Amino acid sequence: xxxxxxxxxxxxxxxxxxxxxxxxxxxxxxxxxxxxxxxxxxxxxxxxxxxxxxxxxxxxxxxxxxxxxxxxxxxxxxxxxxxxxxxxxxxxxxxxxxxxxxxxxxxxxxxxxxxxxxxxxxxxxxxxxxxxxxxxxxxxxxxxxxxxxxxxxxxxxxxxxxxxxxxxxxxxxxxxxxxxxxxxxxxxxxxxxxxxxxxxxxxxxxxxxxxxxxxxxx
Amino acid sequence: xxxxxxxxxxxxxxxxxxxxxxxxxxxxxxxxxxxxxxxxxxxxxxxxxxxxxxxxxxxxxxxxxxxxxxxxxxxxxxxxxxxxxxxxxxxxxxxxxxxxxxxxxxxxxxxxxxxxxxxxxxxxxxxxxxxxxxxxxxxxxxxxxxxxxxxxxxxxxxxxxxxxxxxxxxxxxxxxxxxxxxxxxxxxxxxxxxxxxxxxxxxxxxxxxxxxxxxxxx
Numbered sequence: 524x525x526x527x528x529x530x531x532x533x534x535x536x537x538x539x540x541x542x543x544x545x546x547x548x549x550x551x552x553x554x555x556x557x558x559x560x561x562x563x564x565x566x567x568x569x570x571x572x573x574x575x576x577x578x579x580x581x582x583x584x585x586x587x588x589x590x591x592x593x594x595x596x597x598x599x600x601x602x603x604x605x606x607x608x609x610x611x612x613x614x615x616x617x618x619x620x621x622x623x624x625x626x627x628x629x630x631x632x633x634x635x636x637x638x639x640x641x642x643x644x645x646x647x648x649x650x651x652x653x654x655x656x657x658x659x660x661x662x663x664x665x666x667x668x669x670x671x672x673x674x675x676x677x678x679x680x681x682x683x684x685x686x687x688x689x690x691x692x693x694x695x696x697x698x699x700x701x702x703x704x705x706x707x708x709x710x711x712x713x714x715x716x717x718x719x720x721x722x723x724x725x726x727x728x729x730x731x732x733x734x735x736x737x738x739x740x741x
Numbered sequence: 742x743x744x745x746x747x748x749x750x751x752x753x754x755x756x757x758x759x760x761x762x763x764x765x766x767x768x769x770x771x772x773x774x775x776x777x778x779x780x781x782x783x784x785x786x787x788x789x790x791x792x793x794x795x796x797x798x799x800x801x802x803x804x805x806x807x808x809x810x811x812x813x814x815x816x817x818x819x820x821x822x823x824x825x826x827x828x829x830x831x832x833x834x835x836x837x838x839x840x841x842x843x844x845x846x847x848x849x850x851x852x853x854x855x856x857x858x859x860x861x862x863x864x865x866x867x868x869x870x871x872x873x874x875x876x877x878x879x880x881x882x883x884x885x886x887x888x889x890x891x892x893x894x895x896x897x898x899x900x901x902x903x904x905x906x907x908x909x910x911x912x913x914x915x916x917x918x919x920x921x922x923x924x925x926x927x928x929x930x931x932x933x934x935x936x937x938x939x940x941x942x943x944x945x946x947x948x949x950x951x952x953x954x955x956x957x958x959x
Contacts, residue, residue, distance in 0.1 A: 607949055609947075652941045653941065655940075656937035656941065659933040659934050660934075662801065665798065666930075675938075678938055679942075682939040686945070689943065710943065718932055720901075721935075722869075726829055726864045727862040728901075729825040730825055
């Protein structure tokens with residue numbers, strides 16, 4: 524690891540994060556302190572640049588608040604947090620940053636639990652995604668749409684295939700630190716990747732002449 | 742279609758939308774006026790209930806603002822709007838409601854355009870999802886992640902397969918009104934379904950004992 528002695532202003536230039544925000548992250552423990560080189564100066568290295576870019580992505584793309592980012596960073600730093608606990612942590616942070624999950628009608632939860640049971644998935648009762656699922660199933664039901672496994676299996680299979688591949692890609696043959704970062708980035712950023720691609724694919728496949736090309740997906 | 746004479750208060754009870762909001766929707770043309778039964782009363786029918794539930798879902802689950810909902814409703818009512826234009830309309834509304842899409846660095850767009858080109862997708866340059874894709878690719882790149890088609894093909898294939906199925910399911914054998922509603926609901930609500938299921942599947946597949954079960958997805 525190359526170490527170089529830079530001031531906070533130069534760190535800001537490298538990362539696009541303002542000096543004031545960097546100082547705030549240092550105070551909050553989100554960014555580790557640099558190596559003191561005098562009473563008023565410290566040196567920062569590539570690890571600080573990388574961490575700042577991760578925090579910036581979690582804020583700007585994932586919409587995570589500072590308290591949640593502090594928790595995620597603490598979990599990355601803490602070897603005592605098991606790998607599998609980190610998906611849940613990132614998911615909880617994303618859900619909190621989402622802002623759309625207020626109070627979910629408790630009457631909506633059985634539909635979501637039934638679907639999760641039918642899929643044979645083992646998830647915790649306090650997973651925010653369980654409430655998110657309940658909320659959207661309630662909305663579908665109010666529109667007269669089916670909410671059972673038969674109607675939603677295509678989505679569940681696509682989500683399961685993608686998620687199992689992602690979990691393996693994020694963990695197999697990687698160090699713990701790499702795996703943790705992959706899990707966090709994966710949960711936050713690849714959801715945005717997939718959603719953007721799905722919307723573009725909608726436009727592509729709904730074009731008037733998509734029928735011929737569509738034969739690729741019979 | 743059964744018609745029944747109810748006051749706005751009863752319509753509110755049926756849909757969970759407040760009477761004040763219903764009056765606002767009537768003024769804004771989002772909800773069609775009822776059939777006048779006296780100088781101060783009108784009758785509302787199942788079509789009003791259905792439309793109100795759709796609008797509620799677009800607001801609460803999709804996060805669309807009222808101006809966008811008015812555009813979507815106008816497009817549903819206007820047989821002159823071609824079917825394929827409605828995916829774009831719903832997508833633009835969702836993007837505006839997302840709130841995370843401010844100014845995207847123009848330097849980020851070529852990466853997104855290259856990916857779209859490599860995929861062979863035909864999409865419009867002003868699709869908000871193009872900017873969303875550019876934003877997240879920029880974030881990935883700043884974290885040292887690859888952003889080319891090889892790295893993202895798994896996501897693109899999953900999105901394409903799902904989207905082409907959704908477009909067919911929303912349009913084949915359906916009346917124009919049904920298709921339009923399916924497209925809007927599909928874009929708004931099934932994104933939420935998929936994201937919730939993906940996060941739950943992450944938790945499922947990252948459980949410590951998921952390895953044996955994981956053999957189902959080799």
